[in-house]
Amino acid sequence: MTTCAAVDDFLSRRTLAVAGVSRNRAKFGNAAYRALKSKGYKVFSVNPNAEQVEGDACYPDLRSLPEPVEGVVLAVPPSTTEHLVREAADAGITSVWIQQGAESEAALRICKERAISVVSGECILMFAEPAEFYHRAHRWVKGILGKAPK
Numbered sequence: 685m686t687t688c689a690a691v692d693d694f695l696s697r698r699t700l701a702v703a704g705v706s707r708n709r710a711k712f713g714n715a716a717y718r719a720l721k722s723k724g725y726k727v728f729s730v731n732p733n734a735e736q737v738e739g740d741a742c743y744p745d746l747r748s749l750p751e752p753v754e755g756v757v758l759a760v761p762p763s764t765t766e767h768l769v770r771e772a773a774d775a776g777i778t779s780v781w782i783q784q785g786a787e788s789e790a791a792l793r794i795c796k797e798r799a800i801s802v803v804s805g806e807c808i809l810m811f812a813e814p815a816e817f818y819h820r821a822h823r824w825v826k827g828i829l830g831k832a833p834k
Contacts, residue, residue: 686803686804686805686833687833687834688833688834690802690803691803691811694779694781694803695811695813697753697755697779698724698725698726699725699726699751699752699753699755700720700754700756700757701727701728701730701743701746701749701755701756701777702716702717702727702728702729702757702759703731703746703758703759703768704730704758704759704760704783704786705717705729705730705731705742705759706737707734707736707737712783713729713731713759714737714738715809716759716783716809717729717738718738719812720808721738723813728741728743728749728750729741729743730742730743730744730745730749730756731743731744732744732745745771746768746771747774747775752776752777753777754777754778755777755778755779755780756768756772756777756779756780756781757780757808758783758786758791759783759786760786762787762788762791764786765787765788765791766788766791766794769782769791769794769798769800770794772800773794777800778799779800779801779802780795780802781802781804781806782804783806783808784805784807787804792804807822
């Protein structure tokens, strides 16, 4: 289970990449990219099929980023997560947030083997402050049900 300490550690990192950013504003990767950017994070989008997202340059992979990042949010299918965790480790990224729905047992195993701090099974929009009302409400409900990070 993800801990509050792991969540806080990830969110303390101010330069991030979001892998799985779509040009479609309705997709989660795009929403996460926009939200983190609006909260003051320096954010780079990663998608091998896009050159631009939201008017900003988009990079095909983590190795192509113009500067080092402190963490990466993975909003990709589980079949892609393992590859991206390896790529993050090779790029020297020591912290990953594996968004709900992107989880992979193999990716979590790689994180452990490569000493990567990981948040998994949580929605970053519930924790990145200031969180929208509905994200705060969701976080509160998870807490009441005993399913929130401790």
